[in-house]
Amino acid sequence: MLKCRVIPCLDVKDGRVVKGVNFVDLKDAGDPVESAIAYDAAGADELCFLDITASHENRGTILDVVRRTAEACFMPLTVGGGVRTTDDIRNLLLAGADKVSIMTAAVNNRDFVREAAEKFGSQCIVVAIDAKQVAPGRWEIFTHGGRKPTGINAIDYAKEVVALGAGEILLTSMDRDGTKSGFDITLTRAIADSVNVPLIASGGVGTLDHLVEGIRDGHATAVLAASIFHFGEYTIRAAKEHMQSAGLPVRMD
Amino acid sequence: MSVAIVDYGSGNLHSAHKAIERAAAEQGAQVIVTSDPDVVRRVDRIVLPGVGAFADCRRGLDHVAGMVEALEESVIRGSKPFLGICVGMQLLASRGLEHGVAQGLAWIPGEVIEIKPTTPNLKVPHMGWNTLAPKRQHPLLKDIPTGENGLHAYFVHSYHLQATNPDHVIASTEYGAELTAMVGRDNIVGTQFHPEKSQKLGLALIANFLRWTP
Numbered sequence: 001m002l003k004c005r006v007i008p009c010l011d012v013k014d015g016r017v018v019k020g021v022n023f024v025d026l027k028d029a030g031d032p033v034e035s036a037i038a039y040d041a042a043g044a045d046e047l048c049f050l051d052i053t054a055s056h057e058n059r060g061t062i063l064d065v066v067r068r069t070a071e072a073c074f075m076p077l078t079v080g081g082g083v084r085t086t087d088d089i090r091n092l093l094l095a096g097a098d099k100v101s102i103m104t105a106a107v108n109n110r111d112f113v114r115e116a117a118e119k120f121g122s123q124c125i126v127v128a129i130d131a132k133q134v135a136p137g138r139w140e141i142f143t144h145g146g147r148k149p150t151g152i153n154a155i156d157y158a159k160e161v162v163a164l165g166a167g168e169i170l171l172t173s174m175d176r177d178g179t180k181s182g183f184d185i186t187l188t189r190a191i192a193d194s195v196n197v198p199l200i201a202s203g204g205v206g207t208l209d210h211l212v213e214g215i216r217d218g219h220a221t222a223v224l225a226a227s228i229f230h231f232g233e234y235t236i237r238a239a240k241e242h243m244q245s246a247g248l249p250v251r252m253d
Numbered sequence: 254m255s256v257a258i259v260d261y262g263s264g265n266l267h268s269a270h271k272a273i274e275r276a277a278a279e280q281g282a283q284v285i286v287t288s289d290p291d292v293v294r295r296v297d298r299i300v301l302p303g304v305g306a307f308a309d310c311r312r313g314l315d316h317v318a319g320m321v322e323a324l325e326e327s328v329i330r331g332s333k334p335f336l337g338i339c340v341g342m343q344l345l346a347s348r349g350l351e352h353g354v355a356q357g358l359a360w361i362p363g364e365v366i367e368i369k370p371t372t373p374n375l376k377v378p379h380m381g382w383n384t385l386a387p388k389r390q391h392p393l394l395k396d397i398p399t400g401e402n403g404l405h406a407y408f409v410h411s412y413h414l415q416a417t418n419p420d421h422v423i424a425s426t427e428y429g430a431e432l433t434a435m436v437g438r439d440n441i442v443g444t445q446f447h448p449e450k451s452q453k454l455g456l457a458l459i460a461n462f463l464r465w466t467p
């Protein structure tokens with residue numbers, strides 16, 4: 001039986017983890033590779049790196065991080081942030097990423113999704129959607145960390161990018177991100193039920209019950225969280241045990 | 254002992270290379286990533302990875318002059334142990350039906366067909382960790398716990414290989430219906446899942462492949 005996935009996400013800037021992992025004794029809590037090894041050992045189902053490097057000159061640093069991670073961790077790795085061209089995707093895949101997440105480039109040019117899926121296969125193209133509620137039952141896409149509205153309806157957009165070849169949706173509620181008040185379940189379910197590809201729920205996880213809700217009520221197939229894992233509030237193992245006791249299938253290898 | 258990973262422009266060789274290298278180090282084996290048919294002829298074992306669409310991968314393989322012939326010579330006539338991974342496994346079929354029809358290597362008769370969800374809540378691609386249901390014993394699964402309570406393998410695919418001969422299916426995985434997870438005959442084996450991304454199960458399977466004497 002296919003298991004629900006628990007995915008820790010690390011923000012990486014100029015090759016360094018922004019909020020360091022501190023649930024284990026790492027020699028260098030800022031080294032993404034050390035954090036990746038720790039999560040691999042802890043039983044994470046996948047790992048996500050979000051590259052928030054601002055300057056163009058340092059954009060190559062993520063490739064080195066991905067390369068070194070792939071040498072040490074034999075688990076699936078998704079990398080997003082600043083992916084704008086098919087060359088960006090190819091470089092990340094060659095470095096050892098399994099999936100590449102695209103956001104702004106897809107909003108600006110939908111055809112990029114089609115081009116990427118045709119070139120590399122849908123299975124490695126994740127489209128990240130940052131959505132904010134603008135009216136009851138209506139969510140719109142925002143870019144630039146939730147600052148820039150686009151006027152695009154999030155549900156219509158999700159259907160569109162899937163039709164163009166996206167193999168997975170990474171959905172973040174910008175209303176909930178950082179609040180620890182749980183996923184926006186109405187939004188998650190509305191999008192999960194509108195598309196036939198897997199959906200990763202993100203934004204707002206503060207308790208282990210939130211993870212359960214994302215899958216049971218939001219119909220996501222995977223849940224992504226950052227701070228609850230990085231700061232040792234909960235282990236991956238505790239998260240999975242909690243999900244299992246709620247009747248969700250999880251991997252305990 | 255030497256292992257060749259065939260490089261024909263189908264991404265993600267780095268992960269496969271590093272995972273095989275780790276298992277190989279314990280057995281003192283040499284791992285070579287190559288697009289040289291002569292190297293394929295010279296090594297003891299061959300791994301064919303593959304990511305992307307079937308037809309694209311087939312085109313990529315055909316673009317490496319002499320590679321298909323070297324594979325036929327080494328694997329079919331030379332009986333070298335062979336492992337195909339993901340689309341590298343699907344290429345063993347007679348033909349693939351992804352974005353039109355493309356010919357496979359036809360080493361494992363059958364077709365690569367789309368996964369049809371049996372209920373609306375089953376998403377395609379089949380993406381994530383699933384268990385293996387073995388159909389028969391195989392040296393590559395030696396000492397690996399399988400079944401519902403066994404170890405998990407990492408899958409990410411929208412198509413799967415439907416083998417004409419059920420004896421060629423080594424293991425399946427359950428996703429609404431039975432999907433082919435592992436095929437093989439004689440010195441040939443292929444996994445739909447990614448051993449290089451499957452942590453414990455994957456590294457154990459690769460180690461078994463390096464020890465395998467079919």
